[in-house]
């Protein structure tokens with residue numbers, strides 16, 4: 001059976017879910033960004049994964065984008081899936097959920113009898129309060145675990161499906177997902193909404209903690225002149241630890257790990273919880289790297305080789321390297337970032353790689369690239385395994 005679905009927010013999460021669901025459902029995407037909507041409807045997609053275009057062209061009769069909110073809310077839907085941003089508000093020390101709360105009021109006002117699914121990452125306890133406030137039980141929390149550079153393929157082959165809320169609605173939602181993606185029975189976890197919110201925050205806080213653990217091992221190796229790669233290989237041969245997600249870096253960053261860890265740290269009634277320490281430690285990592293570079297007076301110009309966190313990524317949002325850049329003193333900074341043309345903190349861009357190499361006394365890169373092989377002697381990276 002075809003469902004009629006409204007997806008709110010055409011970002012990484014909303015777009016990937018919309019394309020996946022469009023295989024067998026009628027999907028409307030609502031986004032306030034008029035240009036994004038206009039472009040989408042003429043086939044210019046906001047994100048660059050190859051598969052997006054294939055899906056779009058194949059299922060375009062099933063999917064449309066709109067930017068008019070009252071038009072979006074004038075239909076009847078089986079599901080309204082909310083993929084709005086929940087940025088961390090530094091003053092309130094919590095996610096900003098205002099746009100989600102405003103939308104819920106409108107959905108209730110329009111008397112749309114529908115099942116609402118929160119894909120946005122939420123503070124623990126948020127959904128229960130909303131359900132009580134509006135006396136509306138048809139709300140599910142299904143956190144998203146996709147990676148930005150593999151968003152659609154992660155949706156189609158999810159690591160697990162977590163759904164929190166009333167079991168009857170949860171089963172209906174899972175049934176719809178099973179129709180369009182590869183989900184094995186044992187990978188479906190149905191729980192209450194608060195537990196579901198917690199799964200998301202603890203998952204990302206674990207990843208942040210693990211990044212910090214191996215970076216702290218690497219800090220120790222740098223201070224004591226030891227080979228981090230050798231130590232990590234020895235540590236990770238224990239199957240309880242596992243030989244994965246252990247490559248040192250300039251710190252955790254991106255959209256989700258920092259903000260989700262901050263939210264979780266502040267969900268605790270005591271300040272000295274593990275996750276507060278993890279956040280401080282991530283900052284310490286940047287300080288240690290910056291100190292190493294600052295104390296070498298022979299380095300006048302530092303070339304930043306790419307700003308994105310990962311190889312081939314075009315997304316520089318909250319990249320860890322910015323934290324290091326902010327701590328560098330008395331250096332000329334130039335940047336080579338071919339995939340993102342944004343003007344970052346007025347860093348001087350050098351678009352010609354050979355000029356960039358020539359101008360740099362030292363090249364700082366989070367992830368090593370074979371294109372730097374001829375100037376390897378200038379490269380400073382902690383990418384000991386040469387992987388993302």
Ligand SMILES: NC(=O)c1ccc[n+]([C@@H]2O[C@H](COP(=O)([O-])OP(=O)(O)OC[C@H]3O[C@@H](n4cnc5c(N)ncnc54)[C@H](O)[C@@H]3O)[C@@H](O)[C@H]2O)c1
Nearest residue numbers: 009010011012013031032033083084085086099120121144
């Ligand atoms: N990016 C990820 O890898 C990822 C992974 C898992 C979960 N999440 C969570 O999913 C949520 C969405 O993240 P994202 O990365 O897709 O966001 P995004 O910033 O990529 O996109 C958000 C979209 O929402 C639109 N928007 C903003 N306010 C709106 C409003 N009031 N009405 C309609 N549209 C509006 C924006 O124009 C934008 O297109 C966040 O809570 C995030 O924490 C993100």
